[in-house]
Amino acid sequence: MDGAKNAEAADLPLLIVSEEVCEAVVSRADAFTAVEAVFGAMAKGDAWNFPVVREALGHADALYGFKSGFDRAGLTLGLKSGGYWPGNMAKGLTNHQSTVALFDPDTGRLQAIVGGNYLTAVRTAASSSVSIAHLARKDAKVIGMIGAGHQSAFQLRAALEQRSFEKVVAWNPDPSMLPRVEAVAKDAGLPFEALERDALCAEADVIITITSAFEPLLMRKWIKPGTHIACMGTDTKGKQEVDPAILMDSTVFTDEVAQSVTIGEAQHAVSSGGLADSAIVPIGDVINGDHPGRSSDNEITLFDGTGVGLQDLVVARVAMDRARAEGRAQSIIL
Structure with missing residues (x-):
């Protein structure tokens, strides 16, 4: 029985949640609720961010780095990789480019790769709107x-x-x-x-x-x-x-x-x-x-x-859960 459970866990697919799907399943209200909750968890010591890595690439005037953390209250673990490319607008792209990776906090297994551009914008807006609300x-x-x-x-x-x-x-x-x-x-x-x-x-x-x-x-x-x-x-x-x-x-x-x-x-x-x-x-x-x-x-x-980083992770968690529930995520068996 235990072997069957382990085999089943090993077969769980890696989910890919695109930018378009993130926009479809994560609303401003969703982002507000998630960000407000994780700020509260951080203040209680139930969630914490790890040291930020952010460096100038010396190429394309870009800044690049990683933000990561663990929300024990919401059992969300992961990192956001990305940064700021100031010349992107001229190329028809947003200057901020990022991707979120979520991991199972019980096993360390990679759960999902989630587009981070829309989520970065909506979580940043949620942060300021939380401050306005309070x-x-x-x-x-x-x-x-x-x-x-x-x-x-x-x-x-x-x-x-x-x-x-x-x-x-x-x-x-x-x-x-x-x-x-x-x-x-x-x-x-x-x-x-x-x-x-x-x-x-x-x-x-x-x-x-x-x-x-x-x-x-x-x-x-x-x-x-x-x-x-x-x-x-x-x-x-x-x-x-x-x-x-x-x-x-x-x-x-x-x-x-x-x-x-x-x-x-x-x-x-x-x-x-x-x-x-x-x-x-x-x-x-x-x-x-x-x-x-x-x-x-x-x-x-x-x-x-x-x-x-926790702002990114908690909104990415919403995107992952919603996309999976609605059948909108791509699945890959590793």
């Missing part, structure tokens, strides 16, 4: 977008579901890309306005930064009391989207403190001595009810979304 003022009415690249549309769609926003304002280094953000606003029935950065900050109650900048795009003097800022673009040493003084004057939350202080937006404020890593709050503490989150309507809150 930290933005309830009466937030204007949302500002800094950045209009591929991920900006995902970010805005997810964010609009968290508050009753009445207007979208946006800025991008290349204004010709702003119609991507405007189209999302139009689909949501909201007015859109392209503004300079200082004017955007004067209007916006929530600001999402989603760029690949290496210098501050937002200055402290522009940020009004009560603003919630989700910094989603800084995930590599040297990258930077906002003035470090903003973090020094904010209550700072993050997905993972270890990444926030080394490769996230907080790296600059921490290295200068202006922000102690002990002052940065895992957003999982807010989700679990162990931290109150926003304490007043005038408080500036900032979420440093560095992008942890």
Whole structure:
């Protein structure tokens, strides 16, 4: 009997879940639920990320690396391999390219290869939207977008579901890309306005930064009391989207403190001595009810979304389970 069970386990197929299938089976709500849950598990010590490997290739100006981890609460183990190729857009491809490998935590056996491009965008948007749900003022009415690249549309769609926003304002280094953000606003029935950065900050109650900048795009003097800022673009040493003084004057939350202080937006404020890593709050503490989150309507809150491997793994797990249940995955017997 045991031999039969072992033979059956050995014959389990490797699943291949394509990008198209991921888009079909993983919704924004699915991603929000999975990411919120794993942030809570991380804060409880029930899930953890392994050290990130991220290097410049010295070819095609690309950054390449691995993110991995284990969610003991959800029994999800794996890694995401991929990175950023800045010349891809000119080739008709997205700049971010990645693939997720999932393993059986009981045996170490490879379970699935899952397309990671759509999942990277939807999980990153889920991360900022989780921060908006838990930290933005309830009466937030204007949302500002800094950045209009591929991920900006995902970010805005997810964010609009968290508050009753009445207007979208946006800025991008290349204004010709702003119609991507405007189209999302139009689909949501909201007015859109392209503004300079200082004017955007004067209007916006929530600001999402989603760029690949290496210098501050937002200055402290522009940020009004009560603003919630989700910094989603800084995930590599040297990258930077906002003035470090903003973090020094904010209550700072993050997905993972270890990444926030080394490769996230907080790296600059921490290295200068202006922000102690002990002052940065895992957003999982807010989700679990162990931290109150926003304490007043005038408080500036900032979420440093560095992008942890567990985000990729838990949404890939949703894709694998759904694709298998719906017969959408390709199967290979190794």
